[in-house]
Amino acid sequence: MTQPAAAAPPGGPPAPGGPVGGPHAQYGPQAQYGVPGSQQQPGAEPPPIRRAYRRTDGRVLSGVAGGIADHLNVSDTVVRLVFIGATVFGGFGVLIYAALWFLMPLEVSTGPNAPGLAAATRSGMRPETPVPPLHSAHKERRKEKNRGQLTAFAVVAVGVLLLLNVAGLGVAGKMFWPLVFAGTGLALIWRQADEGQRNAWVGKAPTLGALFGKGGWKSVIRVTVGLILLGTAVTVFLVQNGRLSQVGDVLVALLLAVVGIGVIAGPWVHRLSRDLNNERGERIRSQERADMAAHLHDSVLQTLALIQKQANDPRAVVRLARAQERDLRSWLYDEDDTTDQTLSGAAKRAAAEVEDSHGVPVEVVTVGDCELTEGLSAMVRAARESMVNAAKHSGADKIDVFVEVDGDRAEMFVRDRGKGFDPDGVPEDRLGLRHSVMGRMERHGGRASVRSNPETGTEVRLEMDR
Amino acid sequence: MTQRRVVVIDDHDMFRAGVRSEIGASVEIVGEGADVESAVKAIAGTEPDVVLLDVHLPGGGGIEVMKQVHQRHPDIKFLALSVSDAAEDVIGVIRAGARGYVTKNISGTELVDAIGRVADGDAVFSPRLAGFVLDAFSGAIDIASVDEDLDRLSQREREVLRLIARGYAYKEVARELFISVKTVETHVSSVLRKLQLSNRHELTRWATDRRLV
Numbered sequence: 001m002t003q004p005a006a007a008a009p010p011g012g013p014p015a016p017g018g019p020v021g022g023p024h025a026q027y028g029p030q031a032q033y034g035v036p037g038s039q040q041q042p043g044a045e046p047p048p049i050r051r052a053y054r055r056t057d058g059r060v061l062s063g064v065a066g067g068i069a070d071h072l073n074v075s076d077t078v079v080r081l082v083f084i085g086a087t088v089f090g091g092f093g094v095l096i097y098a099a100l101w102f103l104m105p106l107e108v109s110t111g112p113n114a115p116g117l118a119a120a121t122r123s124g125m126r127p128e129t130p131v132p133p134l135h136s137a138h139k140e141r142r143k144e145k146n147r148g149q150l151t152a153f154a155v156v157a158v159g160v161l162l163l164l165n166v167a168g169l170g171v172a173g174k175m176f177w178p179l180v181f182a183g184t185g186l187a188l189i190w191r192q193a194d195e196g197q198r199n200a201w202v203g204k205a206p207t208l209g210a211l212f213g214k215g216g217w218k219s220v221i222r223v224t225v226g227l228i229l230l231g232t233a234v235t236v237f238l239v240q241n242g243r244l245s246q247v248g249d250v251l252v253a254l255l256l257a258v259v260g261i262g263v264i265a266g267p268w269v270h271r272l273s274r275d276l277n278n279e280r281g282e283r284i285r286s287q288e289r290a291d292m293a294a295h296l297h298d299s300v301l302q303t304l305a306l307i308q309k310q311a312n313d314p315r316a317v318v319r320l321a322r323a324q325e326r327d328l329r330s331w332l333y334d335e336d337d338t339t340d341q342t343l344s345g346a347a348k349r350a351a352a353e354v355e356d357s358h359g360v361p362v363e364v365v366t367v368g369d370c371e372l373t374e375g376l377s378a379m380v381r382a383a384r385e386s387m388v389n390a391a392k393h394s395g396a397d398k399i400d401v402f403v404e405v406d407g408d409r410a411e412m413f414v415r416d417r418g419k420g421f422d423p424d425g426v427p428e429d430r431l432g433l434r435h436s437v438m439g440r441m442e443r444h445g446g447r448a449s450v451r452s453n454p455e456t457g458t459e460v461r462l463e464m465d466r
Numbered sequence: 467m468t469q470r471r472v473v474v475i476d477d478h479d480m481f482r483a484g485v486r487s488e489i490g491a492s493v494e495i496v497g498e499g500a501d502v503e504s505a506v507k508a509i510a511g512t513e514p515d516v517v518l519l520d521v522h523l524p525g526g527g528g529i530e531v532m533k534q535v536h537q538r539h540p541d542i543k544f545l546a547l548s549v550s551d552a553a554e555d556v557i558g559v560i561r562a563g564a565r566g567y568v569t570k571n572i573s574g575t576e577l578v579d580a581i582g583r584v585a586d587g588d589a590v591f592s593p594r595l596a597g598f599v600l601d602a603f604s605g606a607i608d609i610a611s612v613d614e615d616l617d618r619l620s621q622r623e624r625e626v627l628r629l630i631a632r633g634y635a636y637k638e639v640a641r642e643l644f645i646s647v648k649t650v651e652t653h654v655s656s657v658l659r660k661l662q663l664s665n666r667h668e669l670t671r672w673a674t675d676r677r678l679v
Contacts, residue, residue: 363593363594363633365593365594365596365597365631365632366597366601367597367600367601367604367631368601368604400593400632400633402593402597402628402631402632402633404600404628404631406604413632413633415632415633415634456638459632
């Protein structure tokens with residue numbers, strides 16, 4: 001059996017799942033959808049190995065401290081203080097930090113997706129249209145964060161310089177400026193490599209130059225400046241040691257060596273990177289297939305099995321099929337899980353509950369939407385009560401629910417084509433309509449009216465100002 | 467009444483067989499197709515009154531079928547039949563020329579009804595489609611660019627659509643508004659025309675906003 005790749009580490013920090021569920025477990029939340037009645041298999045798989053990742057969001061320098069904090073489940077401030085302490089007393093902090101920067105992989109962010117549509121588009125079942133994703137707000141935040149990081153870099157650089165000064169590590173005189181230049185240059189290049197790696201996750205895989213990623217001219221400038229600084233450091237060092245005359249020879253020799261290695265290893269490196277990309281693409285596809293299979297297994301196959309078992313009970317079969325259809329639909333087509341926050345989401349959920357518990361299909365059509373206020377959730381509860389009444393008493397084989405938000409007013413209609421009743425003839429002690437529907441609406445400042453006759457069935461109209 | 471001649475286009479054999487057994491007694495099913503190519507061929511060979519068209523089809527989808535057929539047989543009517551709930555698909559197939567949109571769990575008699583209505587040149591709106599249209603035509607629009615004829619629903623059309631969205635049949639809508647069924651059909655056809663011809667940028671933007679990918 002294929003298993004859901006995105007089983008999140010229970011109770012763990014928001015760190016990504018193990019290496020398996022890593023970069024492309026996009027269907028995480030959905031993979032846990034199940035049919036009502038189908039149980040999850042407990043403990044069927046070992047918990048994934050937890051690894052520490054450098055943070056991509058909310059990092060000050062390179063995300064090392066944040067990543068460790070996430071991993072150990074402590075505050076990142078504590079980790080940062082420990083680093084600072086280790087730096088001040090003995091100077092190990094910087095070394096450890098640099099080593100971790102080098103060793104810890106970048107955390108990968110995951111995004112939701114709608115596999116059904118994508119799959120239909122891929123197989124040519126839908127007309128192809130490009131998707132324009134908009135991330136303007138995102139960019140804004142990135143910019144702000146970058147400024148913070150720049151400041152942090154500057155502060156760290158000054159700190160390192162001061163430290164060297166205090167320690168008297170050859171800073172006096174010759175070594176000072178070469179070290180400054182080389183340090184800054186290396187930091188820039190490393191930083192860019194980070195960026196490249198992140199872009200590689202986010203976007204398509206770059207074929208060559210993991211260094212530049214998709215950063216555009218900025219990344220080129222960063223790397224160039226870094227290289228120039230390194231070159232300056234070397235030159236200054238050579239000049240100070242009076243060996244400038246040899247620079248030419250050294251450069252030529254170096255150049256020849258680089259070209260030689262490039263010629264020898266170039267094709268091989270190219271093929272290697274291409275193979276890696278292919279392999280990764282293949283892995284992503286097979287993961288998607290596994291996710292899909294897992295979902296189908298947990299939901300559709302289970303339901304089909306249940307249906308076969310209850311084949312002699314048509315009502316149960318219809319109920320199971322409807323529940324499964326709804327589940328699959330929401331998995332394939334629903335944009336996001338806003339069920340708890342919006343009027344239409346709440347209405348759909350109420351309808352689903354009624355459908356499940358009473359076995360009568362409830363069709364919900366919504367026009368417009370708005371946030372679910374207290375009054376509106378009272379209206380949804382009243383509507384739910386009306387649906388239950390219709391399902392229980394009307395004998396109709398279908399209930400239509402219409403939700404409309406227009407300007408400042410929200411309306412809901414619950415309609416059945418059942419046998420109807422006399423609204424005035426409802427006895428006082430019957431709580432359903434009078435109390436749960438009419439009374440509830442009036443208490444929250446709304447209105448409710450009922451129309452019913454034996455030919456056309458019943459329609460309950462609920463109205464409330466937002 | 468002569469039987470309507472119908473072609474059924476769907477890539478699932480099971481579904482075509484189901485439709486055939488459900489409505490085969492009331493309409494004459496003259497052809498079937500499983501993808502764009504076979505669909506176009508079947509339609510061109512039989513020239514039916516109505517084509518029952520699946521939205522998702524191998525080879526470019528139902529929209530592609532309509533595009534190819536429409537050039538040579540502009541009078542053949544299409545009724546879209548799909549399980550898709552994606553607004554983009556629904557609106558897209560209507561704007562490409564379908565005279566109506568119903569979901570696959572429609573009952574046999576309702577489907578025969580819908581086929582007759584489409585064959586007579588009227589439009590068929592399911593509650594869901596009515597909801598989508600109301601949604602798409604709501605909201606403000608730049609006054610200067612409004613084509614009064616196409617970009618707005620009249621008060622009456624809006625009322626008709628709201629009732630359809632509430633689950634009312636055309637007959638019930640007529641009784642509710644004290645108008646004839648014929649008038650209801652006129653209103654719905656007019657809405658369909660607006661939906662197909664309006665340049666209202668909201669239509670596109672709205673569909674894009676509802677995009678799920």
